[in-house]
Amino acid sequence: MMKLHWSPRSPFVRKVMIVAHETGLQDEIECVRSPVGLSRTPDPAIIVDNPLCKIPTLVTEDGLALFDSRVICEYLDLRTGTGLFPSELAPRMAQIRWQALADGMTDILLIWRTELTRETGPWQAVVDVWSEKVRASMQKLEDEAGALASTPFGIGQITVICALGQLDLRWPESDWRRHFPMLAEAEANWKTRPSVAAYPVSDGGEANPGDLTKGHLRF
Numbered sequence: 001m002m003k004l005h006w007s008p009r010s011p012f013v014r015k016v017m018i019v020a021h022e023t024g025l026q027d028e029i030e031c032v033r034s035p036v037g038l039s040r041t042p043d044p045a046i047i048v049d050n051p052l053c054k055i056p057t058l059v060t061e062d063g064l065a066l067f068d069s070r071v072i073c074e075y076l077d078l079r080t081g082t083g084l085f086p087s088e089l090a091p092r093m094a095q096i097r098w099q100a101l102a103d104g105m106t107d108i109l110l111i112w113r114t115e116l117t118r119e120t121g122p123w124q125a126v127v128d129v130w131s132e133k134v135r136a137s138m139q140k141l142e143d144e145a146g147a148l149a150s151t152p153f154g155i156g157q158i159t160v161i162c163a164l165g166q167l168d169l170r171w172p173e174s175d176w177r178r179h180f181p182m183l184a185e186a187e188a189n190w191k192t193r194p195s196v197a198a199y200p201v202s203d204g205g206e207a208n209p210g211d212l213t214k215g216h217l218r219f
C-alpha cells in the first residue's frame with residue numbers, strides 16, 4: 001500500500017484523489033489524516049516525509065516520499081500510462097499550463113483565507129492584489145473554457161476543478177458561475193465523471209465561519 005498524508009478539505013489532496021481514481025490506483029492508497037497549517041507547529045509524522053510539512057505527500061510502497069501534488073499526480077499517471085500528462089509537446093504544454101494557472105489560483109485562495117484569520121486583521125493591500133489576480137485568472141479560464149471543454153481530459157482540467165471547488169467551499173457568495181458561464185458549463189460536465197463525483201468538495205464536517213467569507217471576493 002502507498003500512504004497519502006491527507007485531509008478532507010485540502011484542494012491539493014482532492015486533486016491527487018481524482019488522479020488516483022482516474023489511474024485506478026485509489027484502492028492502493030491509504031489516506032492518513034494529517035493536519036497542517038501555516039501557523040501550526042509542524043507534525044513530526046509529516047515533516048519526516050516532507051520537510052515543507054505540506055499535504056498532499058505520498059509515500060510509495062518502496063518508501064519514496066513524493067511531494068507536491070504535481071509530482072504525485074505525474075507519478076501516478078506515468079506509473080499507469082493513463083495519459084493525464086500527455087507526452088507530446090503541444091498537448092502537454094496546454095495541460096501543465098492550465099495546471100500552473102489553477103494551482104496558482106488555489107495557492108492564493110488558501111493563503112488568503114489564512115490572512116483573514118490574522119488577529120490584527122488582514123493586510124488589505126495584499127488582499128486587494130490577490131483579489132485582482134483571482135479575477136484575472138478566472139477571466140483567463142473563461143476565455144479558454146472552449147479549449148478546456150474540447151481538449152481530452154487531463155491534469156489541467158482536474159486542477160481547474162479543484163480551484164473552482166475551493167471557490168465553492170470558501171467563497172460561495174462570489175457566485176462565480178453567473179460571471180463565468182462557459183467555465184460553469186464545462187465544470188458541470190466534468191462533475192459527471194466518476195473520478196470527480198467520487199471526490200466532491202468537502203468541508204470535512206466543519207462549518208465555514210461566515211465572517212471569513214463575507215465581502216472579500218467580488219467578480
Ligand SMILES: N[C@@H](CCC(=O)N[C@@H](CS)C(=O)NCC(=O)O)C(=O)O
Pocket residue numbers: 009010011012013036037038052053054055056068069070103110
Ligand atoms: N504546491 C503544493 C501546495 C500544497 C499546499 O499548499 N497544501 C496545503 C494544504 S491544502 C498545506 O499543506 N498547507 C500548510 C502549509 O503551507 O504549511 C501542492 O501542489 O501540493
